[in-house]
Amino acid sequence: MSLKDQYAVFGCPIKHSKSPRIHQLFAQQTDQSLDYSAQEVPAEQFIEAVKAFFAKGGKGLNCTIPLKELAWAFADLKTERAQLAKAVNTLAVQVDGSILGDNTDGIGLIKDLTENHQVNLVKSKVLILGAGGASRGIIKPILDQQVDSIVIANRTEVKAVELAAEFVHLGSVQGCGFSDLEHQQFDVIINATSTSLTGELPPLPNNVLREKGICYDLAYALEPTRFVTWGLDNGALKSLDGLGMLIEQAAEAFYIWRDVRPKTQPVIELFDTERKQCRSSL
Numbered sequence: 434m435s436l437k438d439q440y441a442v443f444g445c446p447i448k449h450s451k452s453p454r455i456h457q458l459f460a461q462q463t464d465q466s467l468d469y470s471a472q473e474v475p476a477e478q479f480i481e482a483v484k485a486f487f488a489k490g491g492k493g494l495n496c497t498i499p500l501k502e503l504a505w506a507f508a509d510l511k512t513e514r515a516q517l518a519k520a521v522n523t524l525a526v527q528v529d530g531s532i533l534g535d536n537t538d539g540i541g542l543i544k545d546l547t548e549n550h551q552v553n554l555v556k557s558k559v560l561i562l563g564a565g566g567a568s569r570g571i572i573k574p575i576l577d578q579q580v581d582s583i584v585i586a587n588r589t590e591v592k593a594v595e596l597a598a599e600f601v602h603l604g605s606v607q608g609c610g611f612s613d614l615e616h617q618q619f620d621v622i623i624n625a626t627s628t629s630l631t632g633e634l635p636p637l638p639n640n641v642l643r644e645k646g647i648c649y650d651l652a653y654a655l656e657p658t659r660f661v662t663w664g665l666d667n668g669a670l671k672s673l674d675g676l677g678m679l680i681e682q683a684a685e686a687f688y689i690w691r692d693v694r695p696k697t698q699p700v701i702e703l704f705d706t707e708r709k710q711c712r713s714s715l
């Protein structure tokens with residue numbers, strides 16, 4: 434049996450997960466001795482699999498689609514950001530054996546925007562596209578940046594209105610449909626819909642992005658997503674995808690588990706270079 438501390442990512446599908454490689458790179462960089470594997474776990478097997486993992490001495494888990502809500506329900510205690518997100522992507526064993534649930538997705542986005550890309554969110558008008566789990570997880574971390582306001586626009590308007598209502602006590606958050614975006618302008622637009630996975634684009638009016646505004650797609654793909662291209666075509670100063678967020682959320686999980694902060698820049702650069710090489714070889 435390995436003496437190394439055991440970590441894993443659970444999800445379904447999981448074959449293309451980049452997490453094992455990211456965490457191995459972090460471990461090498463920080464001289465931490467650990468194993469990190471990927472395990473395909475369908476939702477109906479989650480409880481059994483997570484209990485077995487921790488019973489065997491596992492130290493921490495990442496949970497991804499479709500398990501984040503189940504992980505949230507499973508955790509014995511939760512951080513405030515996880516509580517508000519109603520989703521957990523990181524589980525960690527505590528000294529007393531209880532399981533802490535955290536959500537590092539939102540802070541991953543904020544770190545990528547503010548530290549890696551020097552985007553100042555203070556006083557900005559932010560538009561979030563989509564009102565699903567991905568949107569819910571980023572609202573509080575964005576509000577914490579002292580933004581002017583957040584508008585959540587969704588195809589099913591009522592979902593945006595309901596989601597916004599859950600956060601109004603924390604700041605200026607409004608929900609609406611896409612048609613309500615006519616004649617409004619935003620400094621930052623974040624795509625948290627699942628459209629990039631299907632090659633679609635939310636219906637955005639012209640001029641919704643202010644001149645030299647910022648676009649950010651939570652999705653990450655080999656080729657620029659439709660939304661990233663839309664941003665570039667609509668005068669964005671920066672139109673980014675979620676590669677940096679992916680690596681930053683992993684770094685935050687690594688820090689929770691190991692109490693050591695890995696450097697993210699070398700890993701982001703490595704993945705970005707490999708992506709460019711892959712594109713040019715197609």
Ligand code: ATR
Pocket residue numbers: 562563564565566567568587588589590592625626627628633634635636
């Ligand atoms: P996640 O957990 O990744 O957020 P989700 O909860 O299924 O996934 O939410 C997907 C989001 O993408 C929803 O906001 C969805 O809009 P609806 O609530 O109207 O379904 C949005 N979405 C999916 N396909 C879309 C499309 N073609 N155009 C606009 N929005 C879309």
